[in-house]
């Protein structure tokens with residue numbers, strides 16, 4: 001159980017010094033951890049039953065009372081003990097971030113309208129690292145094994161979604177240099193640049209939050225066939241995907257077209273087609289004239 005840190009400010013109401021306190025975790029909270037907040041009076045004479053928690057809603061730009069049992073606060077529960085009100089958050093999540101306070105809503109007595117100091121609550125996290133190569137589309141990421149042609153430039157960018165901007169560094173297996181940057185730049189790559197490179201990300205305020213990702217770089221000879229490089233493979237993959245999509249679109253539209261035509265043909269078959277009966281028939285002609293250019297009386 002974490003030591004609770006007391007944040008307190010003296011409130012003077014009706015000339016009587018009394019303080020409403022809020023306690024929260026003393027250490028940074030990680031995603032998924034169990035957290036408790038607590039409201040209590042410095043003066044135990046005051047009745048805690050009229051105290052409740054409030055959280056500032058960024059969305060509504062106002063303070064909202066935390067109701068235990070309301071679906072808005074389904075991830076929390078409150079419990080009243082003899083001299084405190086406790087808020088439980090069993091699995092801290094990013095949406096629990098915010099400013100919390102304790103408010104006394106007693107309408108009578110000296111505790112009326114007392115408000116505790118604010119407690120700013122932040123949940124820390126760091127997601128998996130993502131790598132992108134400069135000049136290449138980022139949505140597929142970089143392969144675990146990057147094959148590049150001799151003399152190419154390789155610029156790799158390491159990134160992570162995190163509650164605070166991480167400290168990044170790059171290193172190479174077997175070497176003792178560390179590049180304190182999120183960007184690894186290898187210009188005019190040569191066989192000497194081959195190896196396993198690791199990007200490391202460390203959370204600036206939570207030591208436990210750190211991630212790493214390793215990528216192997218292989219240098220192909222200058223006369224390597226063009227499709228052997230990761231770049232070409234990527235292009236082939238993309239083209240294959242685009243082609244499949246095109247074919248799929250074609251097949252679907254063709255089927256739709258045929259289906260609609262069949263439907264229309266079926267619909268028109270309904271009543272007996274009296275098309276020919278509206279037109280005059282010529283004795284000498286096998287065909288009738290089109291009705292639009294027909295006279296009222298047939299020419300006999």
Ligand SMILES: *[C@@H]1O[C@H](CO)[C@@H](O)[C@H](O)[C@H]1NC(C)=O
Nearest residue numbers: 044045046047048049050082
């Ligand atoms: C606090 O107030 C509630 C009713 O509002 C009452 O039932 C309870 O006995 C009071 N507790 C103390 C310690 O005065």
Ligand SMILES: *[C@@H]1O[C@H](CO)[C@@H](O)[C@H](O)[C@H]1NC(C)=O
Nearest residue numbers: 050105106107108109110112
């Ligand atoms: C406190 O307020 C309630 C109503 O909110 C009232 O019934 C009660 O008599 C009040 N008590 C005192 C001591 O003023």
Ligand SMILES: *[C@@H]1O[C@H](CO)[C@@H](O)[C@H](O)[C@H]1NC(C)=O
Nearest residue numbers: 198200201210211212213214
């Ligand atoms: C890299 O991360 C893995 C877990 O994903 C961990 O086991 C390993 O020790 C880390 N390596 C370094 C050098 O921190």
